[in-house]
Structures are given as structure tokens and as C-alpha cells.
Amino acid sequence: MKNCKQSWRNERYDIYGQIPDFWHDLYNSEYALLDIKLETVERIQAIRRAAENAGRIFFKTARLLRMLDDETLMRLGFPRETLSYTRIKTLEQESVIARIDFVVNAREIKVMEINSDTPTFIKETFHVNKYLCAHLNYQNSNEGCEEELAAAIQEAILSELNRQRG
Numbered sequence: 001m002k003n004c005k006q007s008w009r010n011e012r013y014d015i016y017g018q019i020p021d022f023w024h025d026l027y028n029s030e031y032a033l034l035d036i037k038l039e040t041v042e043r044i045q046a047i048r049r050a051a052e053n054a055g056r057i058f059f060k061t062a063r064l065l066r067m068l069d070d071e072t073l074m075r076l077g078f079p080r081e082t083l084s085y086t087r088i089k090t091l092e093q094e095s096v097i098a099r100i101d102f103v104v105n106a107r108e109i110k111v112m113e114i115n116s117d118t119p120t121f122i123k124e125t126f127h128v129n130k131y132l133c134a135h136l137n138y139q140n141s142n143e144g145c146e147e148e149l150a151a152a153i154q155e156a157i158l159s160e161l162n163r164q165r166g
Helices: 002-016 041-067 070-075 080-086 122-136 145-165
Strands: 098-104 109-116
Touching: 002 122, 041 098, 041 109, 070 080, 122 145
Parallel strands: none
Antiparallel strands: 098 109
């Protein structure tokens, strides 16, 4: 059993070692698994629809929160010191990069949280997934998404440059 585990570790390091600047281990622990959870095309589409729907709700809520008066924001738990910042909208888009964490079971897809404009896990979701799918001989369900992300970031940058110029 020890040889099997060591062989798996070597394979894992060989695959992830090809990817520059990827943290496959964190805090002296294995972080990136050398495995894929297979899902049907229908399930992947359902999760993507859920992400789009949840995103619309979060972004509409952000717009509505900026309209609230100070008293209402404080009743919702916003500290007084943060009130002036809650109304600042620095970009035309509500978010450039947003990751929605879901709990998915056989019947439901539930939102846990949204992490907006934090780059965590982007490399894993698209770039690393490509390597892993190729290694394990599976179709990459995120094919083309890396380019979509690059286009969205470029659009946000250009939008902000245009806003500042004129």
C-alpha cells in the first residue's frame, strides 16, 4: 500500500510541477487533488444557470443596498464607519471576478456565499483543470472559459480607462 501511495504522490507532483506558479500544496499539506468529480452535461448546465441566477440576485442587491439610508444599513448590521464605503461603486460592472460557492446534492443547488473580485481559485478552475483533464483523459467542461475570463478582465480595464478619460 505504501508503494501505491508514493506512486500517486510522484504522479501528482509530476503533473502539478508542470504548472508554473501553482500552489498544489499549502501549509505542508496536499491542497490540489489529482482527481476529477465527473458530472453530466445537464448537471454542469444546471450549476451554471444557478450561478447566473445567483449573480443577478447578488448584483441587484448590491445596487439596492447603495440606495438605502444610513439608519437602514445600520439596522442590517453595517457598522457606521463603513457606511460611506457601502455606496462607492468603482467600476461600471458590479464585479469582474466572482466565485459563488454552492452546496450541491442530488436534488438541490444552494448558494453558500459569493466571493467577489478575489482571484482565489481562478487558476485551478480553468488553467489547472485543463492539465488535469488531459492527464486523466477527460473532456474539459471549462474549455473556453479561460478566454472568457481574460475578455471580461480586459473589458473591465478598458471600461475604467474610458471612464477616467472622459
